[in-house]
Amino acid sequence: MVTQLLLGLxxxxxxxxxxxxxxxxxxxxxVEKFYVFFDFNGIKLFSKKIGDTEYGIGWFPLGGYVKxxxxxxxxxxxxxxxxxxxxxxxRTKPAWQRLIVMMGGIIMNILLGIVIFTFYQLHFKETYIxxxxxxxxxxxxxxxxxYGLKTGDRVVAVNGDPIxxxxxxxxxxxxxxxxxxxxxxxxxxxxxxxxxxxxxxLKASRTGLIGLENFEFYVDxxxxxxxxxxxxxxxxxxxxxxxxxxxxxxxxxxxxxxxxLKQLLANYDSLPADITVNRGGEIVTMHTxxxxxxxxxxxxxxxxxxxxKPYAQPYTFGQALSWGTKDGLEAMFYNAKxxxxxxxxxxxxxxxxxxxxxxARIYGGVWDWxxxxxxxxxxxxxxxxxxxxxxxALDGGHVMFILVEVIQGKPVSQEFMERAQKVGIILxxxxxxxxxGNDILKTFGI
Numbered sequence: 001m002v003t004q005l006l007l008g009l010x011x012x013x014x015x016x017x018x019x020x021x022x023x024x025x026x027x028x029x030x031v032e033k034f035y036v037f038f039d040f041n042g043i044k045l046f047s048k049k050i051g052d053t054e055y056g057i058g059w060f061p062l063g064g065y066v067k068x069x070x071x072x073x074x075x076x077x078x079x080x081x082x083x084x085x086x087x088x089x090x091r092t093k094p095a096w097q098r099l100i101v102m103m104g105g106i107i108m109n110i111l112l113g114i115v116i117f118t119f120y121q122l123h124f125k126e127t128y129i130x131x132x133x134x135x136x137x138x139x140x141x142x143x144x145x146x147y148g149l150k151t152g153d154r155v156v157a158v159n160g161d162p163i164x165x166x167x168x169x170x171x172x173x174x175x176x177x178x179x180x181x182x183x184x185x186x187x188x189x190x191x192x193x194x195x196x197x198x199x200x201x202l203k204a205s206r207t208g209l210i211g212l213e214n215f216e217f218y219v220d221x222x223x224x225x226x227x228x229x230x231x232x233x234x235x236x237x238x239x240x241x242x243x244x245x246x247x248x249x250x251x252x253x254x255x256x257x258x259x260x261l262k263q264l265l266a267n268y269d270s271l272p273a274d275i276t277v278n279r280g281g282e283i284v285t286m287h288t289x290x291x292x293x294x295x296x297x298x299x300x301x302x303x304x305x306x307x308x309k310p311y312a313q314p315y316t317f318g319q320a321l322s323w324g325t326k327d328g329l330e331a332m333f334y335n336a337k338x339x340x341x342x343x344x345x346x347x348x349x350x351x352x353x354x355x356x357x358x359x360a361r362i363y364g365g366v367w368d369w370x371x372x373x374x375x376x377x378x379x380x381x382x383x384x385x386x387x388x389x390x391x392x393a394l395d396g397g398h399v400m401f402i403l404v405e406v407i408q409g410k411p412v413s414q415e416f417m418e419r420a421q422k423v424g425i426i427l428x429x430x431x432x433x434x435x436x437g438n439d440i441l442k443t444f445g446i
Contacts, residue, residue, distance in 0.1 A: 004363035005356055006061055008376040010036055012109065012383055013064035019108030020066045023101040030088040033067035062356060062432070068101070072417045073393075095406050102398040109384035110328070116377030117324030118317075124370035127312040128319075129166035132156060134311060138169060139214040139259030141207040148192045150184060151214055151259065157181035165323070166212065166308065173330070174209050175199050176337060199347075206266035206294055212304060213259035219245040219277075220301035226292070234297020239286035241298055245277040258300060266294045328381045335382050355435035357443070392417075392424030 014036050024031050031053050037045075039058035047056030058064070067073070070089025085092045090101065121128075132154065140149040155169050156162065158178045163169060174180075176199070180192040195201075202208065222241050226232045247255050250264040251273050265273075268291045275286045275296070288296070315323075341347040354362070363375060390400040397420070405411045 001360040001363055001365050004367065004372055005360040008363065008372065008379065009061060009356070009359075011376065012112070012380050013037065015108050015112045015380075016105040016383065016387070017064050017066045019104035019106070020068070020101060021104075023104035024066070024068050024090070027093055027097045027101065028088060029090050029093060029097075029101065030069040031066050032069055033065070035066075036064045037061045038063055038065065072414065072421060095402050099399060099402050102395050102402065106384045106387050106395055109380045109387070113328045113377045113380035113384070114321070114325050116373055116380065117328050118320045120370065120373050120377060121315050121320035121324055122317065124373070125315065127314050128164075129308045129311050130313055131163045131166045131169060134166065134212075134308065136214045138210045138212065139257065140210055141205070141259065141263055143201055143205045143207070144209045147194055147198075149180065149182065149210065151257075153182040153184050153189075155180060155182050155210070156188070166311075169210060170208075170212065175202055176334065199341075206269060207263055211259055211262070212308075213262060214257050215302075215304075215307055216256070217246075217258040217261070217300040217302070219243055219247070219298050221299045223297045223299065226297055235288040235291065236297035239275060239288055239296075241275075241277070241286065241296065242279065245279050245284075247275060247277050248283075249276040250274070261300075262294070265291055265296065269294045328377065331378055331381045332385045335385050349434070350438050353431070353435045353438060355432070355439045357436065357439035391427060392420035393428055394424065397421075397424055 017034060017036065021031055021034055033054045033056070035044075035056050035058050037058035038060040039047075039056060040060050043059045045057040045059055047054055049055070065073070068090045070085065070091040090098060093101075134154065137152040137154045138149075140151045140153065145151075158168070158173045158180060160179070160181075174194070178194055180194065182189050182192065198209075219236075219241055221243055222236045223234050224230075224237045226234045247261060249255055250261070250268065253260075253264055255261050255264065270290055270292065272287070272289050273291050275288065277284050277286070338347065338352060342349050342352055359379070363372065387395040388399070389396045391397050392401075401412045401417065401420075
């Protein structure tokens with residue numbers, strides 16, 4: 001977890017600060033320091049001065065910075081600003097150049113996210129499933145059925161945008177009150193509009209909205225233990241479920257496809273259940289005293305990857321680039337919407353704000369390069385969005401003051417900028433303390 005976190009954040013910080021650095025140097029602005037991670041109290045893991053710039057790695061791995069001459073920044077080192085402005089300083093450059101310098105990091109993070117998402121599609125995914133060609137359609141769980149969807153529907157558009165990839169059917173698009181267009185029995189149905197409360201209903205649901213589990217299945221293998229220590233046997237093992245069994249009903253309710261099983265097990269979570277299976281033509285009934293976490297403890301077949309393989313198409317570079325860009329920009333949009341929900345109290349901050357501790361958990365304790373790059377690309381887009389927020393001490397705060405300068409025809413006063421930076425630093429530090437405290441409390445189950 002720690003190694004993936006440091007590698008991921010280190011790369012993102014380096015690229016972000018490189019954006020500021022390159023833009024500044026392009027306009028002849030002197031950069032005094034370029035640091036990946038912070039060197040609080042002058043403590044450095046590495047440093048080397050080349051020309052006018054000191055390059056280094058700090059000890060505190062939660063960001064980085066470039067110190068640009070003649071600029072009021074989070075360092076609050078303003079002694080040099082009392083001297084006569086120099087032509088190599090940030091403050092002597094025209095507003096449009098300063099604006100590009102401040103946007104440089106944001107732009108680089110967006111470009112990096114696009115590169116990573118494109119590379120991820122081509123190298124790790126390689127192919128995509130054409131959603132319109134899947135004959136069995138989607139599985140509509142109870143919540144989706146309450147909105148008018150049915151199992152077997154083929155979703156062809158969300159909010160008017162055609163759905164081309166199967167994975168887009170289970171993406172974030174479905175939790176932001178979308179309008180769904182489906183084809184049912186060959187006919188295009190009237191648009192199904194999800195309510196604005198769909199997010200809250202989803203949080204209470206154990207299954208979600210729609211899935212890809214509309215296929216007949218069998219027991220491929222039984223998992224013996226439900227914990228890593230090998231102390232708790234699964235219900236499937238205790239009941240005597242065997243490889244090749246076909247589950248036909250749960251408490252008398254028929255199970256025809258894999259989605260039926262997931263829906264019924266969710267309904268009977270922590271309750272007893274009678275499981276009926278077809279074992280080579282013989283009907284066998286088994287009992288479990290409690291369905292834990294909506295699962296029994298077996299791996300079903302066939303493998304969905306093999307099931308959908310006939311409908312797979314290889315990504316072209318153009319498709320990977322187009323979808324990588326679209327996926328990343330949509331992630332920024334949904335992140336903005338989620339932040340608004342937090343600000344308005346619709347979503348609890350404790351459930352949504354992550355510190356590096358939480359991010360490390362998402363990276364996970366197993367090194368999976370595909371997962372690593374996908375998450376790093378996503379964080380790159382989120383980092384770009386967060387830095388664009390108009391908060392003093394962030395890039396967006398500097399952009400805001402430059403735009404105010406352009407509108408009013410004169411710079412914002414140095415005294416006001418200094419005070420604003422201090423307020424911004426306090427806000428950011430407060431958010432960091434909250435995020436770290438929240439993740440620490442979660443570690444102890446609080």
